[in-house]
Amino acid sequence: MPGMMDTVLNLGLNDATVQALAKNSGDKRFAYDSYRRFITMYSDVVLGLGHHHFEEILDDHKDRNGYTLDTDLTTDDWGLITRKEAVTRIDPGALDQLLHPTIDPNAERKIIATGLPASPGAASGEIVFSSDEAEALKAKDRKVILVRVETSPEDIHGMHAAEGILTIRGGMTSHAAVVARGMGKPCVSGAGALRVDYAAGTMSIAGRTFKAGDIITIDGSTGQVLAGRVPMTEPALSGEFGTLMGWADAVRKLGVRANADTPNDARVALKFGAEGIGLCRTEHMFFEEDRIRAVREMILADDEKSRRAALAKLLPMQRADFVDLFEIMQGLPVTIRLLDPPLHEFLPHSEEEIAEVAAAMGADPKKLADRARDLHEFNPMLGFRGCRLAIAYPEIAEMQARAIFEAAVEAAKRTGKPVVPEVMVPLIATKAELDLVKASIDAMAEAVARETGTKVAYQVGTMIELPRASLRAAEIAETAEFFSFSTNDLTQTAFGISRDDAASFLGPYMARGILASDPFVSIDREGVGELVRIGVERGRKTKAKLKVGICGEHGGDPASVAFCHEIALDYVSCSPFRVPIARLAAAQAALGKGPAGEA
Numbered sequence: 043m044p045g046m047m048d049t050v051l052n053l054g055l056n057d058a059t060v061q062a063l064a065k066n067s068g069d070k071r072f073a074y075d076s077y078r079r080f081i082t083m084y085s086d087v088v089l090g091l092g093h094h095h096f097e098e099i100l101d102d103h104k105d106r107n108g109y110t111l112d113t114d115l116t117t118d119d120w121g122l123i124t125r126k127e128a129v130t131r132i133d134p135g136a137l138d139q140l141l142h143p144t145i146d147p148n149a150e151r152k153i154i155a156t157g158l159p160a161s162p163g164a165a166s167g168e169i170v171f172s173s174d175e176a177e178a179l180k181a182k183d184r185k186v187i188l189v190r191v192e193t194s195p196e197d198i199h200g201m202h203a204a205e206g207i208l209t210i211r212g213g214m215t216s217h218a219a220v221v222a223r224g225m226g227k228p229c230v231s232g233a234g235a236l237r238v239d240y241a242a243g244t245m246s247i248a249g250r251t252f253k254a255g256d257i258i259t260i261d262g263s264t265g266q267v268l269a270g271r272v273p274m275t276e277p278a279l280s281g282e283f284g285t286l287m288g289w290a291d292a293v294r295k296l297g298v299r300a301n302a303d304t305p306n307d308a309r310v311a312l313k314f315g316a317e318g319i320g321l322c323r324t325e326h327m328f329f330e331e332d333r334i335r336a337v338r339e340m341i342l343a344d345d346e347k348s349r350r351a352a353l354a355k356l357l358p359m360q361r362a363d364f365v366d367l368f369e370i371m372q373g374l375p376v377t378i379r380l381l382d383p384p385l386h387e388f389l390p391h392s393e394e395e396i397a398e399v400a401a402a403m404g405a406d407p408k409k410l411a412d413r414a415r416d417l418h419e420f421n422p423m424l425g426f427r428g429c430r431l432a433i434a435y436p437e438i439a440e441m442q443a444r445a446i447f448e449a450a451v452e453a454a455k456r457t458g459k460p461v462v463p464e465v466m467v468p469l470i471a472t473k474a475e476l477d478l479v480k481a482s483i484d485a486m487a488e489a490v491a492r493e494t495g496t497k498v499a500y501q502v503g504t505m506i507e508l509p510r511a512s513l514r515a516a517e518i519a520e521t522a523e524f525f526s527f528s529t530n531d532l533t534q535t536a537f538g539i540s541r542d543d544a545a546s547f548l549g550p551y552m553a554r555g556i557l558a559s560d561p562f563v564s565i566d567r568e569g570v571g572e573l574v575r576i577g578v579e580r581g582r583k584t585k586a587k588l589k590v591g592i593c594g595e596h597g598g599d600p601a602s603v604a605f606c607h608e609i610a611l612d613y614v615s616c617s618p619f620r621v622p623i624a625r626l627a628a629a630q631a632a633l634g635k636g637p638a639g640e641a
């Protein structure tokens with residue numbers, strides 16, 4: 043009975059039947075008002091979404107129009123909003139909440155520390171301090187949070203095994219943050235107040251100590267680290283989500299691709315609507331257990347012959363990786379970046395690891411240890427990395443190019459869809475660098491065509507991630523067939539701020555108003571953005587149809603996506619879990635909704 047118990051009246055009304063009620067009753071206002079009451083009651087009684095939410099919207103609308111009574115509303119006021127209005131009303135950032143588990147809003151939060159909200163979602167688990175331990179416990183079905191001072195590519199297996207990642211150092215584009223976002227795992231980075239003692243197996247703060255095995259929860263959406271296990275709410279994607287995304291796709295101009303390194307990333311990316319892979323970081327394929335030894339042999343080799351012998355071991359594995367990716371992507375574009383990170387990231391550290399590699403190579407362990415020491419760099423991010431590797435050791439790029447072209451032939455045979463790989467050269471500063479690397483890629487394409495009897499169509503392009511490359515984009519575009527603005531490094535090099543060390547001082551910069559937001563999260567329009575704009579203009583002056591995208595973390599940030607739309611990029615590429623956010627943000631930008639949310 044109404045008033046005595048929870049009641050839902052007007053059951054049976056929906057978008058279609060309300061039209062019939064309006065027609066048959068001859069009273070549109072009555073029909074829509076009944077429908078409104080049904081929606082309000084259903085939401086309140088069945089979904090637990092309080093009445094007041096709807097009353098507030100109605101009151102706002104009445105105030106705006108100078109109405110005092112519900113009966114002042116005319117039939118025009120009841121019109122349904124258009125698809126475009128629906129697309130602009132949703133905050134793209136809020137989609138993050140839909141795509142990941144979140145902490146139950148009613149749960150008690152015992153906050154231990156706060157870091158950066160580096161990758162959204164929340165997770166609970168036992169503390170582990172090493173990636174090997176994370177993997178070992180995962181094998182026993184235990185849930186763990188990997189706690190590291192910072193992560194490096196060697197931690198990939200531990201990051202895969204962990205429910206979430208907590209680091210003491212590192213900013214929003216640090217290794218932990220970027221990789222966790224790619225994996226769709228929660229991450230809190232740069233929680234600098236915590237002290238980690240690996241030897242003792244403890245983490246402490248303000249007189250409290252947590253040991254390996256203690257349970258913590260991390261909330262990657264707020265940056266909080268919490269004691270104990272906290273109840274979670276699981277995400278549920280409805281059909282309405284797909285409908286909304288379809289409406290967004292109908293209006294957006296920007297393409298949306300994903301940064302995907304593994305077959306699993308590629309599948310997730312497709313599920314979320316990615317239209318291709320904008321960045322495959324090949325080094326992430328080098329850390330699987332069966333190949334890291336061959337990678338180490340390659341790096342520690344002191345002549346070309348032994349380097350080639352190690353590369354020959356890697357070739358079939360790398361080729362199989364690419365066949366998988368191409369097959370999953372079914373002819374959609376796939377951009378593969380040649381090896382980029384400084385070589386020392388792959389080096390063996392412990393004596394045991396050095397001995398293992400030495401045995402595999404038949405080399406003297408002491409000699410290898412010396413060579414590893416020689417590769418030490420003071421400033422590795424500005425050191426022996428990117429295209430510099432391909433120039434000093436052309437055989438590395440040759441192996442990767444061979445793997446790409448042979449895989450393209452194989453995948454096209456399997457799927458019946460031609461694969462057009464986009465080979466991307468990292469860290470170019472000059473046209474001459476790109477010319478040299480492109481020549482060896484072209485030569486390899488010809489060699490594979492001769493050997494297989496199949497000619498693969500492909501493109502060679504470059505990342506634009508150094509200010510000099512943006513400024514010299516006109517001549518670089520003579521050689522490049524596409525540009526991908528890699529704004530993680532471009533931000534790092536334009537500001538001269540290390541992306542791995544920024545967390546310790548960016549907080550005060552923002553608190554004191556020097557920077558409005560973290561430039562590694564949301565593009566700095568005036569500075570880094572200007573470099574991108576210059577690069578696009580100069581590049582397209584040389585080649586009007588030059589394909590231009592962005593693959594830094596900014597590709598999944600709504601305000602940065604709006605900027606990319608304004609400067610007419612062809613696509614943005616972001617981690618698979620941020621693809622829906624980018625699709626919606628791109629649609630809003632096309633509909634003229636500004637970056638700060640103003641219409």
Ligand code: PEP
Pocket residue numbers: 220321323382507527528529530531532593594595
């Ligand atoms: C970049 O620098 O923006 C980029 C996408 O590459 P990475 O993060 O691997 O340096």
Ligand code: MG
Pocket residue numbers: 507528530531
């Ligand atoms: Mg980079």
